[in-house]
Amino acid sequence: MAIKAAITCVEKYVPESILTNKDLEKIVDTNDEWITSRTGIKKRHILKDKDKATSFMGEQILNGILEKSNTDPGEIDFLICATVTGDMIFPDTANTILDKCGCKNAFGYDLNAACSGFLYALTTGAKFVESGSHKKVVVIGVDKMSSIIDYTDRTTCVIFGDGGGGVLLEKSEEHGIEDSIFRGDGSGRQYLHMKAGGALNPASIETVMAREHFVFQDGRPVFKAAVTGMTTTVKQLLAKNNMTLEDVDWLVPHQANMRIIKSVADMMDFPQEKVMVNIHEYGNTTAGTLPLCLADYESKLKKGDKIVLTAFGGGFTWGSTLLSWNY
Ligand code: UT7
Numbered sequence: 001m002a003i004k005a006a007i008t009c010v011e012k013y014v015p016e017s018i019l020t021n022k023d024l025e026k027i028v029d030t031n032d033e034w035i036t037s038r039t040g041i042k043k044r045h046i047l048k049d050k051d052k053a054t055s056f057m058g059e060q061i062l063n064g065i066l067e068k069s070n071t072d073p074g075e076i077d078f079l080i081c082a083t084v085t086g087d088m089i090f091p092d093t094a095n096t097i098l099d100k101c102g103c104k105n106a107f108g109y110d111l112n113a114a115c116s117g118f119l120y121a122l123t124t125g126a127k128f129v130e131s132g133s134h135k136k137v138v139v140i141g142v143d144k145m146s147s148i149i150d151y152t153d154r155t156t157c158v159i160f161g162d163g164g165g166g167v168l169l170e171k172s173e174e175h176g177i178e179d180s181i182f183r184g185d186g187s188g189r190q191y192l193h194m195k196a197g198g199a200l201n202p203a204s205i206e207t208v209m210a211r212e213h214f215v216f217q218d219g220r221p222v223f224k225a226a227v228t229g230m231t232t233t234v235k236q237l238l239a240k241n242n243m244t245l246e247d248v249d250w251l252v253p254h255q256a257n258m259r260i261i262k263s264v265a266d267m268m269d270f271p272q273e274k275v276m277v278n279i280h281e282y283g284n285t286t287a288g289t290l291p292l293c294l295a296d297y298e299s300k301l302k303k304g305d306k307i308v309l310t311a312f313g314g315g316f317t318w319g320s321t322l323l324s325w326n327y
Pocket of ligand 1 (some may be wrong): 029030031034035038039115154155158159218219220222223226255256257260284286312313314
């Protein structure tokens with residue numbers, strides 16, 4: 001029987017500080033009613049400490065995984081950190097997390113696929129386990145979105161929050177990551193990006209004055225492409241695996257907007273009660289949303305449950321992954 005990569009542990013971390021819709025009413029021209037009805041978000045967690053960033057949250061997640069799975073730091077082989085808000089442009093944040101957690105026998109790197117980052121990283125990590133080359137692989141999705149959000153821009157600051165989660169992947173002959181379909185379309189970059197800070201527009205007084213070091217999003221085209229992209233790849237993935245939606249126990253959609261989540265489920269006639277939702281708690285944590293969902297629903301999951309995760313994000317990047325739950 002082929003070796004599969006199974007999720008054997010899941011953990012999450014969100015910072016303590018909370019930013020509610022009411023708090024945002026005092027900062028920008030918005031209101032709780034607009035945010036709730038247009039996005040489903042009630043609050044987000046914000047990492048306030050000036051000296052803490054994405055690696056701090058990754059460290060909490062990895063330490064949580066080590067403790068919960070009773071794993072020695074030296075046993076970890078490989079870590080992928082999906083993020084668009086690494087501590088620095090370089091070096092990567094994955095190796096900083098490994099260092100902070102005392103994982104001396106591992107290597108790691110970051111994966112930048114915005115809101116699809118965790119899903120891309122999950123499949124990448126699974127390949128290392130499936131090939132037999134690595135035994136204990138950790139995949140983290142985490143973002144400190146508050147570090148790239150313009151709190152004078154009401155169209156983006158109400159949406160995003162900080163936090164994330166991670167999983168341990170180990171070999172299994174029964175359950176695990178089954179299959180994925182991923183897509184990308186670089187022409188979508190015009191709708192969702194950060195203008196400055198990269199090689200194209202390095203930081204300068206001008207870029208700072210023009211507020212170009214923040215997330216830019218043209219929401220409507222992203223909304224439409226997200227619904228189509230997630231729905232299409234879920235359907236394709238199920239057809240490819242000779243399954244129907246009735247075979248699926250849980251749908252785990254990226255938490256960008258409650259209306260997107262509802263549209264995806266409605267377009268496929270999939271029951272809402274089998275859709276994981278926690279957007280009201282955290283907002284959109286970019287690479288963090290999918291592991292946050294798995295962590296929050298962990299107690300409801302049963303061995304053998306068929307789970308379809310689906311995501312859409314900046315790039316554009318999107319896709320869906322099918323797995324069977326291992327515990
Ligand atoms: O995770 C990565 C992928 N990202 C996504 O999937 C996000 C996709 N997009 C969305 O979720 C939605 O497009 C948004 C939540 C970003 C915006 O919702 P919308 O229903 O598409 O609103 P809109 O941009 O079409 O704006 C409608 C109105 C505008 O006013 P006018 O021009 O009609 O007078 C906006 O200025 O709502 C206004 N508006 C707000 N009003 C109060 C925009 N933001 C706010 C706000 N509070 N925070």
